[in-house]
Amino acid sequence: MSVSANDNNTKASLRGFLAKYSVLIAFAAIVIFFAVASPTFLTPANLFNVLVNNVVMLAIVALGLTIVISSGGIDLSVGVSVDMASMIFVMLLAAGYSGVVGVAGGLGAALIVGILNAILITRLNISPFLATLGVLFIGQSTQQLATSGGQPIYLTSGYAADQFNAIARTALFGMPTPVIVLIVLAVAVHLLLHRSVFGRYVQAMGAQPGVAWYSGIRVPRELSMVHVLCALLSGVTGILLSATVKSYVPLSGNAFLLDAIGATFIGTTLSRERKPSVIGTLLGVLLLAIVKNGLLLVGWNFYWQQVGIGVLVFLVLAASFGLRRAAH
Amino acid sequence: MQTAKREIAVSMTGISKRFGPVRALEDANLEIARGSILGLVGQNGAGKSTIIKVLAGIIKPDSGSIVINGETASTLTPASVEKLGVHFIHQDRLLVPTATVGEAVFLGHEIGLGPFVSRRAMERKAADLLKRFFGMELPAGTLVKDLTTAQQKVVQITRALAQKASVLVLDEPTAALVKREVDSLFDVLRRLRDDGIAVVFISHYMQEIEKLCDRVTVMRNGTDVGTVDPRVTPIDEIISMMIARDVGEMFPKRAVELGAPVLEVSNLRLGGSFENIGFNVRAGEIVGLTGLLGSGAKEIVQCLFGLKTADGGQVRVEGRELSLSTPVKAVRDGIAMLPEDRRAHGVALGLSVRENISLASLRRYSRTGMVSRSSENQAVDGLIKELSIKTPHRDALVRELSGGNQQKVAIAKWLSCQSRVYVLDEPTVAVDVGAKVEIYNLLNRLAGEGAAILLLSSDLLELVGVCDRVLVVYRGRLAGSFSGPAMNSDALLAASSGARSNADGVAA
Numbered sequence: 001m002s003v004s005a006n007d008n009n010t011k012a013s014l015r016g017f018l019a020k021y022s023v024l025i026a027f028a029a030i031v032i033f034f035a036v037a038s039p040t041f042l043t044p045a046n047l048f049n050v051l052v053n054n055v056v057m058l059a060i061v062a063l064g065l066t067i068v069i070s071s072g073g074i075d076l077s078v079g080v081s082v083d084m085a086s087m088i089f090v091m092l093l094a095a096g097y098s099g100v101v102g103v104a105g106g107l108g109a110a111l112i113v114g115i116l117n118a119i120l121i122t123r124l125n126i127s128p129f130l131a132t133l134g135v136l137f138i139g140q141s142t143q144q145l146a147t148s149g150g151q152p153i154y155l156t157s158g159y160a161a162d163q164f165n166a167i168a169r170t171a172l173f174g175m176p177t178p179v180i181v182l183i184v185l186a187v188a189v190h191l192l193l194h195r196s197v198f199g200r201y202v203q204a205m206g207a208q209p210g211v212a213w214y215s216g217i218r219v220p221r222e223l224s225m226v227h228v229l230c231a232l233l234s235g236v237t238g239i240l241l242s243a244t245v246k247s248y249v250p251l252s253g254n255a256f257l258l259d260a261i262g263a264t265f266i267g268t269t270l271s272r273e274r275k276p277s278v279i280g281t282l283l284g285v286l287l288l289a290i291v292k293n294g295l296l297l298v299g300w301n302f303y304w305q306q307v308g309i310g311v312l313v314f315l316v317l318a319a320s321f322g323l324r325r326a327a328h
Numbered sequence: 329m330q331t332a333k334r335e336i337a338v339s340m341t342g343i344s345k346r347f348g349p350v351r352a353l354e355d356a357n358l359e360i361a362r363g364s365i366l367g368l369v370g371q372n373g374a375g376k377s378t379i380i381k382v383l384a385g386i387i388k389p390d391s392g393s394i395v396i397n398g399e400t401a402s403t404l405t406p407a408s409v410e411k412l413g414v415h416f417i418h419q420d421r422l423l424v425p426t427a428t429v430g431e432a433v434f435l436g437h438e439i440g441l442g443p444f445v446s447r448r449a450m451e452r453k454a455a456d457l458l459k460r461f462f463g464m465e466l467p468a469g470t471l472v473k474d475l476t477t478a479q480q481k482v483v484q485i486t487r488a489l490a491q492k493a494s495v496l497v498l499d500e501p502t503a504a505l506v507k508r509e510v511d512s513l514f515d516v517l518r519r520l521r522d523d524g525i526a527v528v529f530i531s532h533y534m535q536e537i538e539k540l541c542d543r544v545t546v547m548r549n550g551t552d553v554g555t556v557d558p559r560v561t562p563i564d565e566i567i568s569m570m571i572a573r574d575v576g577e578m579f580p581k582r583a584v585e586l587g588a589p590v591l592e593v594s595n596l597r598l599g600g601s602f603e604n605i606g607f608n609v610r611a612g613e614i615v616g617l618t619g620l621l622g623s624g625a626k627e628i629v630q631c632l633f634g635l636k637t638a639d640g641g642q643v644r645v646e647g648r649e650l651s652l653s654t655p656v657k658a659v660r661d662g663i664a665m666l667p668e669d670r671r672a673h674g675v676a677l678g679l680s681v682r683e684n685i686s687l688a689s690l691r692r693y694s695r696t697g698m699v700s701r702s703s704e705n706q707a708v709d710g711l712i713k714e715l716s717i718k719t720p721h722r723d724a725l726v727r728e729l730s731g732g733n734q735q736k737v738a739i740a741k742w743l744s745c746q747s748r749v750y751v752l753d754e755p756t757v758a759v760d761v762g763a764k765v766e767i768y769n770l771l772n773r774l775a776g777e778g779a780a781i782l783l784l785s786s787d788l789l790e791l792v793g794v795c796d797r798v799l800v801v802y803r804g805r806l807a808g809s810f811s812g813p814a815m816n817s818d819a820l821l822a823a824s825s826g827a828r829s830n831a832d833g834v835a836a
Contacts, residue, residue, distance in 0.1 A: 204679065204687055208672070211675060
């Protein structure tokens with residue numbers, strides 16, 4: 001194709017198009033790449049597996065972090081909330097309590113983690129980074145103390161346990177139950193963050209905390225709510241995790257932390273306003289999950305998968321920045 | 329090369345500088361002569377500090393040329409400017425508080441051997457210099473933070489002289505000084521002038537300019553509009569040059585019938601800041617509040633918005649007694665605040681015009697916790713139009729707006745709340761003259777609609793022009809209440825510096 005002066009306009013609009021849809025284009029490119037590289041990648045069974053095992057639980061934790069990061073803070077203790085909910089849920093079920101009690105207990109445990117964070121941040125004025133780091137340390141030790149050095153707890157039998165496992169593995173209206181849970185929570189968090197009064201306050205605190213305070217917003221109260229919500233969402237993941245694997249493995253929640261932070265920030269970078277958003281976060285989670293699963297299918301081992309994810313994150317972000325600049 | 333009459337130390341010609349859409353300097357010129365004191369005046373935003381920052385190498389101009397002591401300076405940096413003998417005494421004390429006087433005088437030019445500094449040598453030399461230049465016996469081992477503001481200024485000047493300064497630029501050096509200290513500072517500056525040093529003196533106080541300066545360069549809207557001799561040209565004329573219109577036009581007068589007291593303050597007290605403060609602001613009234621740095625005026629305003637909690641006293645709004653411990657309560661009780669630091673507290677630059685305007689009144693535009701975009705948009709569009717906020721659309725980021733329009737967004741936020749009491753803390757700082765007049769008009773309209781307005785300002789011209797009454801705070805107490813013909817900048821200045829008090833008695 002020859003380039004003439006008349007093509008300048010077309011080129012500019014093409015660049016604009018690329019910049020606008022860079023995320024989707026990157027997605028499509030990655031999906032096509034893996035579809036070609038691995039015959040099993042696009043099969044329904046694999047996609048179902050990616051969705052349930054790699055996307056849902058990570059996404060729910062990332063939703064919580066999206067709220068926290070929108071408020072200008074961070075929560076390093078999401079893994080502790082996951083684990084605490086998982087531990088109490090499994091302990092209650094193992095002791096013969098009903099599922100309702102188990103779920104309530106699990107969420108209650110996560111709630112305590114959230115309240116602890118909120119107190120440290122809003123009452124003692126500790127920075128969110130240090131406060132939640134401290135809770136992370138304490139939470140990890142607590143689990144080891146409670147499980148005689150980190151012994152997993154298995155749900156071998158019992159009505160409630162089997163029922164939950166069944167729910168976790170069945171489908172409702174053709175959708176796996178955990179996926180439905182995610183959709184409901186994502187819609188709820190989206191409305192909360194982008195449509196509600198509370199969400200506006202969160203955005204204002206994240207944009208300029210001084211302005212929020214000078215506008216008469218109850219900053220400590222709203223900030224407490226932010227951390228409690230994040231812990232509760234992480235707790236939901238903890239319960240889904242235990243229900244899926246019928247056990248509680250100490251410290252397993254930590255695996256979510258970096259992926260959830262990564263997904264949220266990828267979402268932030270890809271969004272037009274450079275702000276955390278539910279849609280951006282979900283895209284970030286999908287991107288990470290697809291890349292992980294794809295690399296596994298083409299035969300890379302765990303360690304090389306990590307390298308691959310790192311490189312891909314760089315490439316996607318660099319392409320997004322480059323195209324954005326070119327569009328200006 | 330050398331002209332007999334006036335030797336030019338610094339010559340800046342055709343300096344232009346833009347910040348995004350804002351034109352800070354446009355073809356501005358500044359000429360500084362040796363052995364003379366040049367006053368630099370202009371409204372906030374006229375470009376005074378920008379052109380000084382260009383000379384200081386802090387801001388890079390878009391165009392223009394700078395000649396210092398006969399040498400064309402192409403790229404200036406703060407370090408290279410000092411090497412050329414141009415020194416700056418900035419408004420905020422840029423001294424390390426925990427340094428000794430000796431260390432402060434030789435900061436950046438330490439005396440010593442290799443990497444080791446000799447504090448004793450520096451202190452001895454600093455004491456010598458202080459004695460020689462100012463006849464001042466100051467133990468050079470004293471910590472900077474233990475000095476008075478005037479002494480700190482002297483230490484800064486000594487630092488410049490120790491580096492063989494040939495040009496000395498002072499930005500608002502008297503802002504925090506009492507009268508006696510101002511006089512001794514002026515003596516120092518006159519002596520320096522007689523020694524052949526070029527002095528640039530930036531001040532808002534026209535009386536000081538008249539007293540001290542040999543020439544005055546007036547800046548307006550980013551350019552120099554004239555250089556005059558203040559002993560020949562009357563002050564009123566210089567002020568007219570600054571604002572490009574008659575003083576009367578700058579401050580649109582209004583006739584508002586005053587209503588019942590809306591804000592009533594009595595016996596307000598804050599340990600270490602102020603005590604026994606009592607005044608009223610009536611519906612439709614604009615009351616000014618002024619005082620030097622540290623006088624307590626600022627703290628009074630902070631207590632009224634719950635940013636600080638008063639130790640005692642009562643604050644009533646429309647007869648209801650308030651407990652002002654946080655801004656949350658102040659906002660709920662109908663008090664609006666326009667903070668001095670607009671970027672930190674007034675508007676969120678990263679949020680849209682719409683999000684900023686509705687931030688304090690979201691409950692009005694929401695049902696069951698969800699924001700109704702249609703009613704929010706309607707209200708925001710109305711306010712954008714009403715205040716003629718210049719923004720491309722309601723969803724533009726506030727960052728993209730000019731300073732004056734950002735300030736209007738901050739005001740719109742409270743209009744949206746329908747607040748009854750407006751507390752304004754230096755609302756026209758860093759706002760251009762045109763937007764200033766719009767803000768004054770806005771205050772008049774708010775007053776016309778029955779709001780009670782308390783205006784904290786250090787711009788005496790503004791206070792006299794806008795207010796019905798001005799309260800002066802001196803050392804934590806109300807030193808006077810001025811209205812009518814007694815309300816003039818001379819009287820306010822005198823009361824602020826403790827020279828005179830009670831023109832028409834402290835208001836009950």
